[in-house]
Amino acid sequence: MFRFPRALHFEGGRPVLETGEQAQEHRSGVDPELLKEVRLIQLRTDRLVTDVMAGSYRSAFRGSGIEFDEVREWAEGDDIRSVDWNVTARVGRPYIKKYVEERELTILFVLDHSRSMDFASEGRTLRRMAVEFCATVGLSAQRTNDKVGLLTFGKELELFVPPRKGRSHVLRILREGLAPVSDPYGTALAETLRYLGRVQRKRSVVFVLSDFVGDDPFPPLRSLSRRHDVVLVPCLDRRRFELPDAGLLRVFDLEAGGECLVDTRSARVRERYAANARSDYEAFEKNAGRLGVDLLPLWTDKKVSTAVLQFFRRREARFKR
Secondary structure (H helix, E strand, O other): OOOOOOOOOOOOOEEEEHHHHHHHOOOOOOOHHHHHHHHHHHHHHHHOHHHHHHHHHHHOOOOOOOEEEEEOOOOOOOHHEEOOHHHHHHHHOOOOEEEEEEOEEEEEEEOOOOHHHHOOOOOOOOHHHHHHHHHHHHHHHHHHHOOEEEEOOOOOEEEEEEEEEOOHHOOOOOOOHHHHOOOOOOOOHHHHHHHHHHHHOOOEEEEEOOOOOOOOOOOHHHHHHHHOOOEEEEEEOOHHOOOOOOEEEEEEEOOOOEEEEEEOHHHHHHHHHHHHHHHHHHHHHHHHHHHHOOOOOOOOOOOOHHHHHHHHHHHHHHHHH
């Protein structure tokens, strides 16, 4: 059975946590080409992140950040799900917990930094597309004075950039997202999600950007999605779902490092490949649906800004029902 090539990547040791001056000094010797690429993404995204985009962003995540306000006595019309049973039992009368929406949101990007994210059949890579997404959402968040943070992972959790405000902080996140892969093999998505569940207690909007090849994210997502507003962002290329009729192709397994020759002249091989790819992705969609988390697929041949704005508007419409 032929499967789409997978990928792995690794940064040894414990996850890096930087705050304060360390965060400002990190990567002081950044590759000029990397800075140039970040600048190009920033300039392009600045033109796209209009007041309409920022307004849709804010409306899309209304209610994602809430905080406890007070306990008060139950009144007719109150939601029974808000009852504080501990206080009710103590005083002998029903009391409810009251919450208010926070003015500020916390956005967290969980970014796959493994080798498979450098795949591209043509044009931009999956990782470049994912960083464009971070720029679009991150700069929208910056315009509304929200905090933005980043987790990157390969074979292990690589880097945790705690949520902060400001344009320079968003640009740092873009630099980290485009930084060279340090180890070619490894994907520790499940471990990274478990780590996030331990360290990020404040309710946040969590965007998980990955090709979702290899590591099963759904066991840790079950608990993570109870506390946070989780959005899965599959980064996709058409070649994931179809092989070209191009004769003998050398195919590399970016997850495990192996390779093999595939005769793409065979219609049967191409059909089995496509069927397996579709089956895998449909199973992924079903698992996400069971958890009740949102899906926002990105395609390398489609505009990121269009996908993001459509997603914002779908979320906004949901709140208006």
